[in-house]
Amino acid sequence: MSRVPVAFRPRQPGGIIEIRKVLVANRGEIALRVMRACREMGIRTVAVHSTVDESSLHVRFADEAVCVGPPQAAQSYLHIPNLIAAAELTGADAVHPGYGFLSERADFARVCARCGLNFIGPKAEHMALMGDKVRARQTMADAGVPILPGTGVVTSSAEAIAAAKSIGMPVIIKASAGGGGRGMKIVRDIDKLAETLATAQAEAQAAFGNGDVYIERYVTSPRHIEIQVVCDMHGGAIDLLERECSIQRRHQKVIEEAPSAVLSDELRTQMRTAAVKACKAIGYQSVGTLEFLLDAPEGSRPRFYFMEMNTRIQVEHCVTEMITGVDLVQEQIRLATGEKLGHLDREHRARGHAIECRINAEDPVNFSPQPGTITALHFPGGFGVRVDSHIHQGYRVPPYYDSMLAKVIAHGNDREQALARIRRALDEIVVEGIRTNVPLHRWILKQPAFKSGNYNTHFLEANLDPAAVMAEVEPQS
Numbered sequence: 001m002s003r004v005p006v007a008f009r010p011r012q013p014g015g016i017i018e019i020r021k022v023l024v025a026n027r028g029e030i031a032l033r034v035m036r037a038c039r040e041m042g043i044r045t046v047a048v049h050s051t052v053d054e055s056s057l058h059v060r061f062a063d064e065a066v067c068v069g070p071p072q073a074a075q076s077y078l079h080i081p082n083l084i085a086a087a088e089l090t091g092a093d094a095v096h097p098g099y100g101f102l103s104e105r106a107d108f109a110r111v112c113a114r115c116g117l118n119f120i121g122p123k124a125e126h127m128a129l130m131g132d133k134v135r136a137r138q139t140m141a142d143a144g145v146p147i148l149p150g151t152g153v154v155t156s157s158a159e160a161i162a163a164a165k166s167i168g169m170p171v172i173i174k175a176s177a178g179g180g181g182r183g184m185k186i187v188r189d190i191d192k193l194a195e196t197l198a199t200a201q202a203e204a205q206a207a208f209g210n211g212d213v214y215i216e217r218y219v220t221s222p223r224h225i226e227i228q229v230v231c232d233m234h235g236g237a238i239d240l241l242e243r244e245c246s247i248q249r250r251h252q253k254v255i256e257e258a259p260s261a262v263l264s265d266e267l268r269t270q271m272r273t274a275a276v277k278a279c280k281a282i283g284y285q286s287v288g289t290l291e292f293l294l295d296a297p298e299g300s301r302p303r304f305y306f307m308e309m310n311t312r313i314q315v316e317h318c319v320t321e322m323i324t325g326v327d328l329v330q331e332q333i334r335l336a337t338g339e340k341l342g343h344l345d346r347e348h349r350a351r352g353h354a355i356e357c358r359i360n361a362e363d364p365v366n367f368s369p370q371p372g373t374i375t376a377l378h379f380p381g382g383f384g385v386r387v388d389s390h391i392h393q394g395y396r397v398p399p400y401y402d403s404m405l406a407k408v409i410a411h412g413n414d415r416e417q418a419l420a421r422i423r424r425a426l427d428e429i430v431v432e433g434i435r436t437n438v439p440l441h442r443w444i445l446k447q448p449a450f451k452s453g454n455y456n457t458h459f460l461e462a463n464l465d466p467a468a469v470m471a472e473v474e475p476q477s
């Protein structure tokens with residue numbers, strides 16, 4: 001391997017490394033979000049873009065822009081040599097990966113460091129640790145964080161059957177290199193275990209180049225609750241409360257809110273304490289999220305279990321920002337310079353309630369992607385409403401990337417007020433030229449289970465009523 005010249009960046013008094021120019025290795029709304037944070041901090045920005053994104057808003061928002069390849073992400077936003085060349089060319093001293101694309105690739109973080117670029121995120125070793133779900137599970141167990149009864153890497157069907165007998169049925173087989181719902185198989189009948197194990201191993205090998213799988217007890221109706229953490233390079237770690245993310249379809253979140261409508265103060269404290277304890281145990285640095293499954297069967301004590309840790313800023317970070325007043329992207333940048341957490345309150349209480357709807361370019365009922373041109377656009381506004389989006393009238397939604405067009409976030413003094421505001425905001429929004437999931441959101445927000453706050457991860461698949469969703473294509477009063 002050839003040696004890469006490593007830029008020399010002396011630390012300033014207090015150990016702070018200044019960041020003057022950030023290359024944003026992403027597109028869409030998150031690229032804008034990062035550039036807005038940089039602008040407010042007096043940091044210059046470099047956009048990278050594929051040929052199809054040449055006139056995108058993230059390019060116009062940046063101080064400089066570099067084309068890094070053709071539309072296919074593998075040849076542009078995921079093409080590490082081109083991104084490093086763009087940073088070198090523009091004299092950027094830091095890289096922000098956003099979410100998706102290279103944001104959780106330990107190899108990218110390592111290459112950035114080798115090239116003297118400050119990767120705005122955690123250490124590569126923690127990204128690699130959390131990308132290995134078997135290792136992550138064991139690490140959490142060692143730190144005293146609750147995990148579901150389960151195994152390490154399972155290789156033989158005899159081993160799997162013995163494990164299932166001790167865990168109890170049903171079980172779930174998960175790929176160690178998977179995550180976010182990819183590479184999972186539920187097994188309800190122990191007679192099917194050996195066969196499903198072989199399929200899971202083959203699929204994991206094909207999808208991730210790693211056939212390792214493990215087994216866990218399957219929780220039939222869990223809620224997905226995650227804790228936002230913020231950690232500095234000096235052992236400081238705090239949490240910024242939870243987000244409830246159970247409204248999802250095929251592991252894509254659709255609506256998120258904070259705080260959760262169902263967590264008791266006692267359970268919330270336990271989850272927050274576990275999350276911070278885990279971060280301190282591994283020496284985690286930067287912002288991150290611990291995802292938990294909450295098993296709350298009728299009539300028995302609710303329990304939470306570690307599921308995964310996301311080592312990036314997440315799409316739904318905005319709901320946490322709205323209830324804490326903390327700019328998470330600015331914090332992420334400050335932490336990458338070596339700043340201590342000192343400036344942040346150690347203890348956060350929710351200021352009201354926030355709800356986020358992800359607006360996607362997709363059919364509201366069958367969810368097929370809807371690329372095309374936006375012919376008319378009006379975004380909601382007013383007290384307590386925030387819209388993070390990169391689209392505009394005349395924008396062409398390319399078929400190559402994620403279908404998310406906008407996030408509409410409403411904040412209120414309590415859940416009732418936040419709900420009324422987001423309903424009002426979704427009645428104001430106009431996106432013409434392509435189909436979007438706005439009608440789906442209008443429908444969800446009216447459902448008694450959603451209004452009560454008592455819903456689990458099966459809410460959408462169990463309740464989706466196509467005719468009722470289609471009736472929401474025009475806003476109703």
Ligand code: MV4
Pocket residue numbers: 148172179180181182216217218219220222223224245246248251291293307308457
């Ligand atoms: C589970 C589970 C039940 N039991 N693990 C889905 C995403 C990935 N992070 C893990 N997931 C699940 N793991 C056990 N042992 C149910 C899910 C799951 C789920 C989790 C969170 C949000 C939505 C979900 C939808 C279906 C399944």
